Amino acid sequence: MKSSTQDKAEGTAKDLKGKIKEGAGKLVGNERLQSEGRADQVEGKVQKKVGDVKKVFDR
Known part of the structure; x- marks a missing residue:
């Protein structure tokens, strides 16, 4: 898994955990x-x- 995708997935998990x-x-x-x-x-x-930004620069 790309680091940008992993960041986005972990971010979503933290957001859900916070809710x-x-x-x-x-x-x-x-x-x-x-x-x-x-x-x-x-x-x-x-x-x-951060995942979104990494995705832009990973092109």
Whole structure:
């Protein structure tokens, strides 16, 4: 698997993990878990963008 594709896949997984964490945090009223979830989502989105940039330069 190309590194750009791997970055995009890992970014998607982190984004999903973050959404689950944030939802769980809301459900149990844990603000720290919600914050961690939001941070994971941002990290996942950044990693997806890195994959997009790598794809442009791998041509």
